[in-house]
Amino acid sequence: MVIRKYGRETLIKFYREMKRVREFEEKACELFAQGMIEYNIHTCIGQEATAVGGCQALEKNDLIICTHRGHGQCLAKGGDPGIMMAELFGRETGYCRGRGGSMHIASIDVGILGANGIVGAGIPIAVGSALATNILKTTEITLAFFGDGASNTGEFHEALNMASAWNLPVVFFCENNKYAVSVDIERVSKVKDIAERAKAYDIPGVVVDGCDVLAVYETTKKAVERAREGLGPTLIEAKTYRYHGHFEGEPQVYRTEEEMSEWKKRDAIERLYKEIIEAGFASAEELADIDKEVKEEMEEAALFAQDSPWPAEDEAMRNVYSNDNERSVAR
Amino acid sequence: MRQLNYSKAITEALREEMRRDEKMIIMGEDMGVMGSVFGLTIGFMKEFGAHRVIDTPISENGFTSVAIGAAMRGLRPVVEIMYVDFAMACYDAIANQAAKVSYMSGGTLSVPMVIRTPAGAGRRSAGQHSQSLEAIFTHIPGLKVVAASTPYDAKGLLKSAIRDNDPVVFIEHKSLYFYDAKCDVPEEEYLIELGKADIKRAGDDVTIIAWSQEVIHALEAAAQLAEEGISAEVIDIRSLVPLDFDTIRNSIIKTRRAVVVHEAVKRGGYGGEIAAQISDELFDYLDAPVKRVAGSNVVIPYSPALEDKIIPQTGNIVATVRELLHGGKNAVFTNAV
Ligand SMILES: Cc1ncc(C[n+]2csc(CCOP(=O)(O)OP(=O)(O)O)c2C)c(N)n1
Numbered sequence: 240m241v242i243r244k245y246g247r248e249t250l251i252k253f254y255r256e257m258k259r260v261r262e263f264e265e266k267a268c269e270l271f272a273q274g275m276i277e278y279n280i281h282t283c284i285g286q287e288a289t290a291v292g293g294c295q296a297l298e299k300n301d302l303i304i305c306t307h308r309g310h311g312q313c314l315a316k317g318g319d320p321g322i323m324m325a326e327l328f329g330r331e332t333g334y335c336r337g338r339g340g341s342m343h344i345a346s347i348d349v350g351i352l353g354a355n356g357i358v359g360a361g362i363p364i365a366v367g368s369a370l371a372t373n374i375l376k377t378t379e380i381t382l383a384f385f386g387d388g389a390s391n392t393g394e395f396h397e398a399l400n401m402a403s404a405w406n407l408p409v410v411f412f413c414e415n416n417k418y419a420v421s422v423d424i425e426r427v428s429k430v431k432d433i434a435e436r437a438k439a440y441d442i443p444g445v446v447v448d449g450c451d452v453l454a455v456y457e458t459t460k461k462a463v464e465r466a467r468e469g470l471g472p473t474l475i476e477a478k479t480y481r482y483h484g485h486f487e488g489e490p491q492v493y494r495t496e497e498e499m500s501e502w503k504k505r506d507a508i509e510r511l512y513k514e515i516i517e518a519g520f521a522s523a524e525e526l527a528d529i530d531k532e533v534k535e536e537m538e539e540a541a542l543f544a545q546d547s548p549w550p551a552e553d554e555a556m557r558n559v560y561s562n563d564n565e566r567s568v569a570r
Numbered sequence: 571m572r573q574l575n576y577s578k579a580i581t582e583a584l585r586e587e588m589r590r591d592e593k594m595i596i597m598g599e600d601m602g603v604m605g606s607v608f609g610l611t612i613g614f615m616k617e618f619g620a621h622r623v624i625d626t627p628i629s630e631n632g633f634t635s636v637a638i639g640a641a642m643r644g645l646r647p648v649v650e651i652m653y654v655d656f657a658m659a660c661y662d663a664i665a666n667q668a669a670k671v672s673y674m675s676g677g678t679l680s681v682p683m684v685i686r687t688p689a690g691a692g693r694r695s696a697g698q699h700s701q702s703l704e705a706i707f708t709h710i711p712g713l714k715v716v717a718a719s720t721p722y723d724a725k726g727l728l729k730s731a732i733r734d735n736d737p738v739v740f741i742e743h744k745s746l747y748f749y750d751a752k753c754d755v756p757e758e759e760y761l762i763e764l765g766k767a768d769i770k771r772a773g774d775d776v777t778i779i780a781w782s783q784e785v786i787h788a789l790e791a792a793a794q795l796a797e798e799g800i801s802a803e804v805i806d807i808r809s810l811v812p813l814d815f816d817t818i819r820n821s822i823i824k825t826r827r828a829v830v831v832h833e834a835v836k837r838g839g840y841g842g843e844i845a846a847q848i849s850d851e852l853f854d855y856l857d858a859p860v861k862r863v864a865g866s867n868v869v870i871p872y873s874p875a876l877e878d879k880i881i882p883q884t885g886n887i888v889a890t891v892r893e894l895l896h897g898g899k900n901a902v903f904t905n906a907v
Pocket residue numbers: 306307308356357358359385386387388389390416418419420485599628630652656659
């Protein structure tokens with residue numbers, strides 16, 4: 240059993256991190272339903288293992304590019320849930336001072352080079368970051384998260400080609416959750432695995448079970464090491480599933496209850512939970528304590544956001560330009 | 571008379587034209603199985619088949635160009651770009667391809683297609699899902715640009731746009747989808763010619779020129795101003811290209827004052843174009859400079875605390891008209907927005 244390779248500490252960490260992602264999202268949904276968050280959110284409930292497995296394979300100074308479904312990615316990279324939640328609330332204390340919101344969390348300190356609302360647009364930006372690593376002769380690698388839907392954009396293909404041609408330290412991480420809003424990937428692509436597309440650019444393409452956090456971690460680790468050694472990019476495709484609608488309240492006419500329950504049987508958190516208990520790494524009580532701590536952490540995050548100040552009205556025009564702003568927005 | 575809201579009116583226009591013309595197809599993300607993210611084409615795939623209601627991959631530049639090719643072969647594609655912001659991801663298709671075909675083929679080819687696209691702020695969607703980009707399209711010769719404000723107009727104009735032989739960018743303000751007010755929409759077929767403005771409210775003291783959602787703000791402003799004894803005429807231009815300047819001219823000759831209102835960023839906005847044309851042609855009739863009430867030159871902020879402050883509201887229009895009337899030629903204007 241692969242789990243034996245990992246010590247108790249690592250496994251508990253993975254468990255806790257996945258729980259944090261889920262709990263953050265559950266909390267955000269609750270606050271959205273109460274009208275505390277005005278903008279509709281895209282949650283990654285069901286996809287915790289891709290965010291956590293992917294980010295755990297990275298060093299602190301490595302960089303990620305997130306998607307519109309990026310809360311889990313941010314949190315797993317080391318984002319603070321309170322500051323994230325404040326961003327969702329549009330408060331001054333948020334990562335983008337309330338200017339970006341749920342889809343656009345960026346924090347260079349955490350290694351989040353931005354989250355994109357334009358599907359696919361982040362992929363070549365990650366390539367640019369990797370180009371900078373090479374030119375600046377630094378060591379950090381860049382990982383781009385994107386969805387199955389994004390793999391049909393021109394940017395995806397152009398980015399893979401450039402990264403391959405220039406042998407750049409970038410990891411392309413596709414969270415294939417089967418759908419782009421309502422559109423089943425099988426209806427808009429004949430390739431069985433998105434990872435197959437790597438062949439066109441002569442880079443490794445790997446399919447991984449996106450409900451198995453350890454497998455995701457190992458696969459990403461390999462790709463990261465490869466990139467760090469100067470061997471170029473890898474395309475990872477993690478097969479996963481989102482449990483909620485594309486956004487909260489989205490009617491989900493395109494899928495069935497059966498499909499959902501099949502995927503839920505493979506739930507990454509439950510799976511790791513069972514494995515930890517069965518291997519004797521922790522007791523149910525210990526894991527319940529973690530659950531409780533995580534719940535409290537997210538309660539606190541929500542309170543922090545709620546108690547945070549709104550951006551000041553007269554600051555609406557700041558930062559459009561990084562210098563000479565006042566004159567540049569005036570006329 | 572029967573009443574419809576904005577999105578139902580658009581749905582009806584699409585359905586009627588699909589039934590009328592087998593050559594019409596609908597393409598875009600989530601248009602088929604889901605019936606579009608805003609629910610405008612629910613049931614269409616069932617009625618017209620997956621070959622005419624096409625769920626595309628997320629390939630805006632690709633599928634818009636595919637639609638252009640199909641249009642050149644005689645189909646009538648209606649493409650949806652889910653948010654006008656994403657039209658920037660297919661600007662080659664729109665600006666370098668669709669807009670150029672008629673002219674560069676010496677008039678031997680044409681692109682009878684419509685690009686429907688929701689636009690506008692107010693929904694806490696931040697900088698990449700909230701823009702008003704109509705001016706960018708008006709800048710490209712070869713494109714017609716329409717932005718209806720009412721259900722009645724939306725239906726009649728969309729049907730005309732679909733039957734038009736040129737590429738038409740048809741802009742729908744997202745907030746109008748969720749706007750409760752319904753209006754009379756006859757069950758009998760009607761068309762509204764592109765390039766005909768509509769006087770939404772008659773008045774004598776000032777002409778307020780607007781389109782899309784700002785027409786609603788302009789009408790609210792006119793109602794408030796009436797209480798102060800100021801009679802404002804509200805012109806909904808409805809189509810930006812072609813522009814019905816006759817209606818604008820006639821109104822300004824009567825009122826001698828003009829305010830142009832749009833949600834889009836002021837700098838480079840279409841209001842500047844209209845203001846310039848008014849100054850060029852009607853300088854002698856004007857009692858005051860042409861004013862613009864428009865969005866601030868800023869990225870649309872996510873925070874609810876900021877978003878409403880940087881897009882024009884009814885109060886901004888009222889304030890500008892007041893200054894225009896009470897200050898006359900020497901008024902000191904504060905920046906409206
Ligand atoms: C260029 C562009 N086109 C369309 C959209 C609207 N949109 C937002 S998310 C999405 C689906 C994305 O699917 P996928 O890449 O699989 O990510 P997932 O939502 O499944 O995580 C679409 C079509 C967009 N944001 N940007």
